[in-house]
Amino acid sequence: MSHDTHHHHKESFITKYIFSQDHKMIARQYLITAIFMGAIGIALSALFRLKLGWPDDKFPILESILGSDAAPEGLLDSNWYLGLVTLHGTIMVFFVLTGGLSGTFSNLLIPLQVGARDMASGLMNMISYWLFFLSSVLMASSLFIETGPAMAGWTVYPPLSVLAEFQPGSGLGMTLWLLSMTVFIASSLLRRYKLHSYYTKPKNKRNDYD
Numbered sequence: 001m002s003h004d005t006h007h008h009h010k011e012s013f014i015t016k017y018i019f020s021q022d023h024k025m026i027a028r029q030y031l032i033t034a035i036f037m038g039a040i041g042i043a044l045s046a047l048f049r050l051k052l053g054w055p056d057d058k059f060p061i062l063e064s065i066l067g068s069d070a071a072p073e074g075l076l077d078s079n080w081y082l083g084l085v086t087l088h089g090t091i092m093v094f095f096v097l098t099g100g101l102s103g104t105f106s107n108l109l110i111p112l113q114v115g116a117r118d119m120a121s122g123l124m125n126m127i128s129y130w131l132f133f134l135s136s137v138l139m140a141s142s143l144f145i146e147t148g149p150a151m152a153g154w155t156v157y158p159p160l161s162v163l164a165e166f167q168p169g170s171g172l173g174m175t176l177w178l179l180s181m182t183v184f185i186a187s188s189l190l191r192r193y194k195l196h197s198y199y200t201k202p203k204n205k206r207n208d209y210d
Helices: 013-018 023-053 060-066 078-114 122-144 172-200
Strands: none
Touching (some): 023 060, 023 078, 023 122, 078 122, 078 172, 122 172
């Protein structure tokens, strides 16, 4: 067999950097998404800590960033305070620590540690990342709806998470939170399934994966 037959076809920008099935590129995608979500989480933390540190003071920057409904005259609304805490906790726990770091290091290191060329299923690996990306977009987008994000704390205990009429964020904001977490769980299940295959297959079988 000639040496040329081992060459892969030339990849386009889209297949190499966007819809990539290479485990190293997907690890970079997880990392970049996690950094972006982490920046949002840190920014939300800074905003609600202004309210926590100086509860009676007015900060015009809050009204400029969040709008007059969330921070009338620069005084952060109590419901929105809880909403910012909810999104901050959700983002940092799920989208930075759980999804971001786990997705980054598992994709980057596990194939190298077990001697495989790539993850067990490049397509499934790619789908897992894009589900993670979609869940990130859904979570971040809840900041821009009129009624505000979910306002039930990142643990989402009832009744704040159950009764739509309880407070503004218990309606559409809570729906977006639940939809985002559903997609996130689907992404995590796919990622765990891929990782599990490395512990149930002999090493010579792992090397057969493309």
